[in-house]
Amino acid sequence: MTDERRTGLARAGRADPLTPREMVAAIGGVLGIVEAVLPSLLFIVAYQVVALAAAPAPVDRGLLPLVVVPPLALSAVFVVIRLVRRQRVVSALGGALGAGVSAALALLTGDANENFLPGILTNAGYGLVLLLSVLVRRPLIGVAAGLLVPDLGGWRGEPAQRRTMTWLTVLWTALFAVRLVVELPLYLAGDRVVALGVAKIALGLPLYAPVLVLTILVVQAMAKRARPAP
Numbered sequence: 001m002t003d004e005r006r007t008g009l010a011r012a013g014r015a016d017p018l019t020p021r022e023m024v025a026a027i028g029g030v031l032g033i034v035e036a037v038l039p040s041l042l043f044i045v046a047y048q049v050v051a052l053a054a055a056p057a058p059v060d061r062g063l064l065p066l067v068v069v070p071p072l073a074l075s076a077v078f079v080v081i082r083l084v085r086r087q088r089v090v091s092a093l094g095g096a097l098g099a100g101v102s103a104a105l106a107l108l109t110g111d112a113n114e115n116f117l118p119g120i121l122t123n124a125g126y127g128l129v130l131l132l133s134v135l136v137r138r139p140l141i142g143v144a145a146g147l148l149v150p151d152l153g154g155w156r157g158e159p160a161q162r163r164t165m166t167w168l169t170v171l172w173t174a175l176f177a178v179r180l181v182v183e184l185p186l187y188l189a190g191d192r193v194v195a196l197g198v199a200k201i202a203l204g205l206p207l208y209a210p211v212l213v214l215t216i217l218v219v220q221a222m223a224k225r226a227r228p229a230p
Contacts, residue, residue: 007025007026007027007028007029007032007091008026008212009141009144009145009148009212009215009216009219010148011025011026011216012145012148012149012215012216012219012220012223013148013149013150014220015220015223015224015227018213018216018217018220023209023213026212026213026216027205027208027209027212027213028091031078031081031082031087032091033205034078035075035078035091035092035095036095036204036205036208037201037204037205038074039071039072039074039075039095039099040071040197040200040201040204041197041201042070042071042074043067043068043070043071043115043197044193044194044197044198044201046066046067046070046071047059047067047112047193047194047197048194050063050066050067051193058191059112061110064106064107064110064112065107067106067112068102068103068106068107068112068115069103071099071103072096072099072100072103075092075095075096075098075099075100076096078092078095078096079092079093079096098118098119098122101118102114102115102116102117102118102119103115105117105118111190112193113187113190113191113192113193113196115193116183116187116196116197116200117187119183119200120179120180120183120184120187123176123179123180123183124176124180126172126176127173127175127176127177127180130169130172130173130176131173133169134166134169134170134173137166139162139165139166139168139169139170140169140172141165141168141169141172141215141219142155142156142161142162142165142166142168142169145165145219145222149219149223151223151224151226151227152219152222152223152226155222158226161222161226164218164222168215168218168219171211171214171215172211172215175207175208175211178203178207179199179203179207182199182203183196183199183200183203186199
């Protein structure tokens, strides 16, 4: 990757220290942070406005477009912004696709609660894959780090590195498990739209960012120790 400010675990491939500015860049930059938070926040606000207008009756199916379309449109705007700025659009496209699937489910079922089902299934899928990778002794954080950081290509042959990669993968598994433990009961309870929206925001970037930064710092430290002396 030639981009000077890499995002995600790819940032660990750089040997220079992770400054506060680089931490922001690693989690997607300012635009990435806005992309992660604003559509969900807009969904909550739109739902609250529609719900208050419809009270004491529940939100009618015909009003759901007023709730799900604005976040979807905003996600599309982020894609356009990245295209205009000639930036990578993978994360923005993923967000727009997720927003589209969520909106479609809510409109088809007439239940705003279904807007959160794709996210819950995604968390379950990621968590399960990470857990399985630990159980088969191929922790995915180690696999990714070995591909992204040349100095860690032989991590599986080093017991200390292998243990560290395993625990980092367990940490990521726990992240997705926490999201499921909080969000799944709310989803199954039904009509918990605002609570689900707040949980999604609170357990999204605020949980992801410190886990990612910690992972990058640990992987960089391991790479530094593994690097041959000049």
